[in-house]
Amino acid sequence: MNIYDVAKQAGVSTTTVSRVMNGSDKVSEKTMNKVRKVMAELNYAPSQIAVGLATNSTKTIGVMLPDVRDIFHATVAFLIERKMSKRGYNCILCNTSEEDRNEVDYLNSLYGKKVDGIILVGSSYHKKSIDEAYDQWEKKIPLVLINALSTTGTASVICDEKDGMMQALAHLKKRGKKHPVFVRETADRQKRSSVTKANGFTEAYKEIFGAGEAKIYSCQPNKEEYSRLLEEIHKEAADAVLFTNDMSCAVFLKSMEAKGLKAPDDYALIGFNNSSISDITTPALTTIDHHVDAHCEKAIEKIYQMIQGKAVEKVTYIRPDLVIKETT
Amino acid sequence: MNIYDVAKQAGVSTTTVSRVMNGSDKVSEKTMNKVRKVMAELNYAPSQIAVGLATNSTKTIGVMLPDVRDIFHATVAFLIERKMSKRGYNCILCNTSEEDRNEVDYLNSLYGKKVDGIILVGSSYHKKSIDEAYDQWEKKIPLVLINALSTTGTASVICDEKDGMMQALAHLKKRGKKHPVFVRETADRQKRSSVTKANGFTEAYKEIFGAGEAKIYSCQPNKEEYSRLLEEIHKEAADAVLFTNDMSCAVFLKSMEAKGLKAPDDYALIGFNNSSISDITTPALTTIDHHVDAHCEKAIEKIYQMIQGKAVEKVTYIRPDLVIKETT
């Protein structure tokens, strides 16, 4: 069942069939209708893989992210898939956080499959080997980073985390808090978004709280580690805790609960991303909205332009917004 | 940069290059090494799209699900992607719940892209047109359903929801509850998993609570509708509420909280899926573990066999398990 069958049945050449499929205007109405009718009768569906080989375009992009079970990444995957779908593209999903298959493996695989472009979410921070790798890949295939920044200038869309931290700390100060601390996930320590949030916290702390040391902790986001952490920050006389995402914040809240501690009185808490998680905890989490839709929209705009061979603005910053709920 | 370049550079034919790529044993060690060296020097990566055209296999499958932002579907997407990745396959993700592009559109698209198989999650219940469509598709391409059941015998993996409802209601009875009701999402009313859970509830109610009517409500899972629902079930003298997923249950819990109601005293609550959501609410949700990993494992086993042309068991049931936490 291929283009030859259709051509034969319609009594025309394959060229003509190809023309009607691609909407060429140089086909008479009569033959066009005839061919269309035959295609419908035969229930003909062109092989996109053959089209791909001939046109050097697969109408498919790769979406690489750490773990789609994370609500933030799931939202990215959803938005990109839906937006690209409307433009006639499909998305290959890659979960890069597992050890058996790293980013480079996936990049190779996607490149081999001749995807038209790759959107990569989250990445190691200023690791030279990675930056150079991105640089190499970008020469071979349209590549856009979200929540990742390469020193070599690969196109990217990133959140202005420093600004978010400023908003959060200014708010905490207004609430009368004296000593906020920052907690990130051990596994993300070398990720750009984690590093930048931590650095942003340190800078914002200096500007807003002035004296004293900005304390940063690394933890696995589970109750055991958080239980230990609670004792540690108690010694430090902390009264507010900021997190890199809402889920970590929510788990911490449960750990507080287990010890009879209340938010915001014992500790004010601030999550990150304004995901649905922040609405279902008790109390609901104050959080920093990352504006994920804006990130995705921009990333798609960029990859689309790159696919068409146009130049794009290298780095786009998006300003987050503090959303005050019940834990502050 | 193609197989001809490698062949020329190595002084052999393309066939030989092809042989070393595919690990044929009929190649002398010497030429094998020579070719490998050239491939490495040239940084050669074969075009999988050309391979696909020649071999009629793309090493790619389609994964269709309603919405990957739902934690349950995200888990399915993650597990399938990871498991298939280990077998050398990539996954194209499709979110089918939006109106602009339905299941059939995606099926056509995936079929055109010549994916080796399709895993479809969730589906309309005994809708004849859909069942017939599956039947047609299954003849053209390996197709496995999860949480969906076709009357025409398309391969599927489904949860024994009736059993889960039996466990849940037996537990509620032990807790002294007299009148449990069931709430599902309006948007899912015609989905198999929703219908089967509701039917399972009705049957289990009869068996365990005997007299009285098994009440089933349809709601959008937001605070406004749940607020109205709370008044309705109050009139019915309900004392326990079961849901089709944990998120709905969590939102309901927040609506109770807003009215000063407590779980499990005012209403016992039971979610579904034992997702991470059930651990971060206060109190933590009693829930029915769907065993999503087992579902995915089985689905992959099936699609893999089908891809290899082997016959598979049509329907596989997986028994869920009640996980008792704090809302009952």
Add this chain to the structure above:
DNA sequence: CTGTTAGCGCCTTCAT
């Protein structure tokens, strides 16, 4: 063990 020769299914100049 290695090479020759056809395809796989479609697109695309170039003629007519």
Add this chain to the structure above:
DNA sequence: ATGAAGGCGCTAACAG
């Protein structure tokens, strides 16, 4: 407005 012929990059008989 239509068709013939070659090419996209790789695989797979079939010879040798």
